[in-house]
Amino acid sequence: MFKFQDFDGKLLALRAEMTAPVARIVTTRMPSAPEPIRLFYITNVFRYNPSYLKNEREFYQAGIELVGCNTPEADGEILALLISFLKQIGLEQVRIDLGNASLLKDLQNAAGLDQKQKAALQRLLSCRDLIGLKKFMTENNFPADLCDVFVELSRCRKLSEVSKISLNGSKYEDAKKQLQSLKELQKALVDYGIDDLVYFDFSLTRQIEYYTGMVFEASVPNLGLPLGSGGRYDKFIEKFGKLDLPATGFALEMGKLLQALTAQGFEIPKDPKTKVVVACNSTKAGVEAVNALRACEVVASLDVTRRDLNKTLEYGKLTEADYVVFVESNNSPVTVYDLKSDKSKTVQLDAFIKSIGGKN
Amino acid sequence: MKNKIRIAIPNKGRIKQPSMDALASAGITVLEEERTYVSKTSDPRYEAIFARANDIPVYVHYGAVDLGITGHDLIQERGADALELLDFGFGKATMVIAVPEASTITSVDDVPALTRVATEFPNITKKYFESMGKQVEVLEVNGTAELAPKLGLAQIIVDITSTGETLRKNKLRIIDNIFDTTTRLACNKIAYRTYENEITELLDRLRGGLEQ
Numbered sequence: 001m002f003k004f005q006d007f008d009g010k011l012l013a014l015r016a017e018m019t020a021p022v023a024r025i026v027t028t029r030m031p032s033a034p035e036p037i038r039l040f041y042i043t044n045v046f047r048y049n050p051s052y053l054k055n056e057r058e059f060y061q062a063g064i065e066l067v068g069c070n071t072p073e074a075d076g077e078i079l080a081l082l083i084s085f086l087k088q089i090g091l092e093q094v095r096i097d098l099g100n101a102s103l104l105k106d107l108q109n110a111a112g113l114d115q116k117q118k119a120a121l122q123r124l125l126s127c128r129d130l131i132g133l134k135k136f137m138t139e140n141n142f143p144a145d146l147c148d149v150f151v152e153l154s155r156c157r158k159l160s161e162v163s164k165i166s167l168n169g170s171k172y173e174d175a176k177k178q179l180q181s182l183k184e185l186q187k188a189l190v191d192y193g194i195d196d197l198v199y200f201d202f203s204l205t206r207q208i209e210y211y212t213g214m215v216f217e218a219s220v221p222n223l224g225l226p227l228g229s230g231g232r233y234d235k236f237i238e239k240f241g242k243l244d245l246p247a248t249g250f251a252l253e254m255g256k257l258l259q260a261l262t263a264q265g266f267e268i269p270k271d272p273k274t275k276v277v278v279a280c281n282s283t284k285a286g287v288e289a290v291n292a293l294r295a296c297e298v299v300a301s302l303d304v305t306r307r308d309l310n311k312t313l314e315y316g317k318l319t320e321a322d323y324v325v326f327v328e329s330n331n332s333p334v335t336v337y338d339l340k341s342d343k344s345k346t347v348q349l350d351a352f353i354k355s356i357g358g359k360n
Numbered sequence: 361m362k363n364k365i366r367i368a369i370p371n372k373g374r375i376k377q378p379s380m381d382a383l384a385s386a387g388i389t390v391l392e393e394e395r396t397y398v399s400k401t402s403d404p405r406y407e408a409i410f411a412r413a414n415d416i417p418v419y420v421h422y423g424a425v426d427l428g429i430t431g432h433d434l435i436q437e438r439g440a441d442a443l444e445l446l447d448f449g450f451g452k453a454t455m456v457i458a459v460p461e462a463s464t465i466t467s468v469d470d471v472p473a474l475t476r477v478a479t480e481f482p483n484i485t486k487k488y489f490e491s492m493g494k495q496v497e498v499l500e501v502n503g504t505a506e507l508a509p510k511l512g513l514a515q516i517i518v519d520i521t522s523t524g525e526t527l528r529k530n531k532l533r534i535i536d537n538i539f540d541t542t543t544r545l546a547c548n549k550i551a552y553r554t555y556e557n558e559i560t561e562l563l564d565r566l567r568g569g570l571e572q
Contacts, residue, residue, distance in 0.1 A: 219550045
């Protein structure tokens with residue numbers, strides 16, 4: 001995070017993400033807003049990352065939060081919105097990979113692992129290395145029932161498979177609760193009609209501490225980095241003062257969305273409006289012509305530089321204008337230079353506007 | 361849209377040939393290797409990219425290639441967020457801290473604050489000394505770090521060594537090992553999701569080949 005002191009000695013920081021600002025606003029500015037509260041943002045955030053691979057400092061995020069509700073339906077809404085958004089901007093082959101932030105933690109605690117062992121286990125699960133996983137569990141004396149659950153969970157690719165896993169024993173109460181929540185989420189995904197696009201990844205827990213339930217990443221095959229991510233955070237907003245305010249949401253990186261669209265061959269459509277540069281001998285006549293063009297929804301600008309007409313034509317080409325219109329005086333015909341074909345003709349301004357389909 | 365799985369192989373150096381042999385044993389023989397960067401392979405699902413070994417972790421991180429064969433040391437140094445799916449076992453070496461034989465420094469504890477350390481691996485070096493609670497000045501060099509103490513540029517070096525021969529020739533003494541490294545198969549995280557079946561199958565074949 002970027003932190004610095006202002007002249008009063010107060011400590012300032014640039015926001016590194018938007019979930020904390022949203023939590024602050026919800027608790028301080030919206031104390032009596034009816035719940036659930038649905039919020040969105042499109043804004044810049046700032047991160048300092050010492051790795052020179054990730055050397056971006058400022059980037060734009062678009063995100064949403066659904067605050068005040070902890071049902072599977074709320075999680076389903078967030079995922080459905082994420083998928084429909086990505087499809088709507090034109091991305092294909094979108095997929096969501098989803099895990100549970102608490103499930104792995106609870107099972108690790110049940111197995112009594114220390115920090116180093118947890119890191120080793122995380123590596124094996126991320127690589128989906130079942131041989132290595134089994135070896136690790138034998139070496140670290142995992143109880144047999146726990147071994148089975150770890151292997152089964154790392155084999156699961158869909159939530160429907162997770163729903164079939166059962167766990168017995170009073171030691172595993174917390175993990176059982178999370179398995180149950182995944183089962184309920186699976187039902188919600190079917191109801192929202194998105195279960196075919198959501199994949200389960202036991203190893204996915206995200207590095208952010210505040211997640212308590214589902215965590216997920218969105219991706220497309222053409223881009224090697226996730227487009228964005230999100231999850232459920234039920235114990236985070238209470239840190240800002242208001243008790244018991246569960247929430248769920250996601251943030252997308254806009255730069256990555258553009259990269260993914262480009263990788264899939266998407267081209268930004270050209271502005272369909274006609275662009276005209278007006279040059280004139282009489283400023284009054286020029287201003288009138290520009291106003292007439294603008295009134296018909298043509299993008300028009302007056303050349304205010306007093307330069308030679310040839311220079312204006314050159315400028316028009318460089319700025320990708322369609323036409324340069326030269327106005328001699330009021331009501332007299334204008335000379336239209338078509339910059340695409342390099343042809344010119346003399347017509348009445350009204351006729352020109354009509355010919356380019358100006359709306360009036 | 362991209363549909364072939366891209367695998368990066370070092371374009372020179374001591375792990376190039378063993379990497380190609382390992383792939384060949386798994387049924388992926390690189391065709392038309394000469395003078396091309398992108399090569400077809402005997403398995404139409406895969407294409408090979410020849411790149412510098414220390415760029416390969418970056419390519420894998422960003423998904424420019426789906427898989428890459430490179431050293432664990434280079435993956436660590438570039439800070440790439442990649443999955444190391446397989447240890448090939450070859451390219452064995454150790455990341456070491458060394459001082460001139462005549463130096464009074466015998467362990468990392470003896471290293472005075474602000475000592476200058478020459479290395480090709482500035483990120484690993486910074487991380488290591490930070491973890492030891494030592495503030496040092498890191499001097500990045502491209503190759504031949506062992507020369508730096510001779511020229512009075514640095515009192516210590518951090519370098520990779522396999523036999524220790526170069527260090528001995530340059531009258532340097534190892535005071536600590538940072539980690540052991542071998543050649544790994546690095547995989548982009550999104551690619552592992554997208555092509556899980558193909559990559560898992562390749563891993564099985566590579567493991568089979570390594571056991572022979």
